[in-house]
Amino acid sequence: MAVVSYKCPNCGGELMFDPKIQKYKCEYCFSDFSQEELEALKPEEGSEEKVESYKENSEKENGEAEEAVVYHCPSCGAEIVTDETTAATFCYYCHNPVVLSGRVSGEFLPDKIIPFSIDKKQATEKFLEYVHSKKFVPKAFFNKQQIEKISGVYFPYWMVDMDMEGSMQAEGRNLRVWRSGDTEYTETKVYRVEREGDVHLEDITKNALKKSNAQLAEGVLPYDVSKVQKFHMGFLSGFLAEKRDINREELSAQVQQEAHEYGEKILRGTVKGYSSVSVKNCHLNQKQENWDYIMLPVWTVTYKGRNGKMYYYSMNGQDGKVYGELPIDYKKVWTLGGIISAIVLILGLIGGYLL
Structure with a gap:
């Protein structure tokens, strides 16, 4: 090597x-x-x-x-x-x-890569903007030493395009209710609905690194794939990067299931003009699929809370979307709760005195 x-x-x-x-x-x-x-x-x-x-x-x-x-x-x-x-x-x-x-x-x-569009300074500003919007984050989370931990990492993903033939049988209902005198009438018309067609799905993206937190890795999705480029090692220079350790065979069943759900949703979306629709059968046969191994840009931050718990955050290196669980400073929560309780008590006393 x-x-x-x-x-x-x-x-x-x-x-x-x-x-x-x-x-x-x-x-x-x-x-x-x-x-x-x-x-x-x-x-x-x-x-x-x-x-x-x-x-x-x-x-x-x-x-x-x-x-x-x-x-x-x-x-x-x-x-x-x-x-x-x-x-x-x-x-x-x-x-x-x-x-x-x-x-x-x-x-x-890798077959493809989406380069970083946000540099470290921009990532830091966006992260601080995100954190400042939360009221109960510990002060230690804002210190310079903590923010400097932000790292740019290329994470590995599988991206799948798929073509399928689909057919769906459903039942559509139209309900009409009216009154005549003291009598209420209900009319229900039931229709047999069928749909057939080709379904094309693009950019089904799955995390390809076992040690990464799957929720964090997929929480920053989606990316603008129009910015994708042919992979070149030079893009990695100046950043951290991880290679994949999940093979496509390990994700095939999951991708197939997800593609079936997307396909059924697309066919279902073509049915209009009914009060309600109930899908009875839906069959989707795969015609072709294409897998690409792609590297996507992610800014990451970690924070160890007072309780010893490690908090992880990820940011889309293209548009700045942040995903993660923020720690809570319960002293701030209790202080705010105490202030609100005191105000309510004072207002209650004033109201009672005036009465």
Whole structure:
């Protein structure tokens, strides 16, 4: 496996993808390069180093040994250990970005990627805006040290397009009620409804990383797929990245079920003009499906509460949508509750005195 570090051809500094300008930028001489220019660049001699894998003695929860990888930073030579799904990271010593190219090659080479559109400054501002809108968040959540923990990570997903042939049999009812004198009449007309047609579904997106919180990973969906690009390792430079460890076969049944539910909803939506509709049968036969392994941008934040509980938050790196459970400062809740109770008591006393 090789460690790749993209170097600026002007000064030799590290190149990192800048979401604001959608180019690769050198933090030293401030040069920037387009995707086409980066693809024309070749890593400098010595910027790729071989790394070795080994099995740690510690075991995963599922009983399997966890693979770790030792690599040497091409900038400072420091030895760094990563876990088995890390695809891009930073050197802990010189902080230069590195990409573990072997983790994003062969069967683990992503088909597509949506680059970050929101940089760290924008992500921090959006996160603080989200937190400030909540009244009972602990003050410690706002401190600088906490906010600096925000990290940009490319998470792996499977994205599926599917074509199906569908047929549906349903029962439609129209109800009419009227009165004549003292008598109320009800008329119910029952209709047999049938629908047939082709159903095309796009961008069914599923988390492809076992260690990630599935709710957080899918809570930031959907993404604007019109911004998708062909995968290039350069996009990972300057960010963290994880490779997939969930195969498409493991998700196939779930995707099929979800596609069937979507398909039935689409066919059901074509039925109009009835007071009520009851679906009796719905059959959907798959004609074709296409799976893409895609990397999506996510900003992540963690916070350890006073109760020892770890809180996790994710933000869509494209539009800033935040998902996660915020901690509650119960002292603020009790204080506010006490103030409201005191006001109610005072108003009650004043009202009684006036009466």
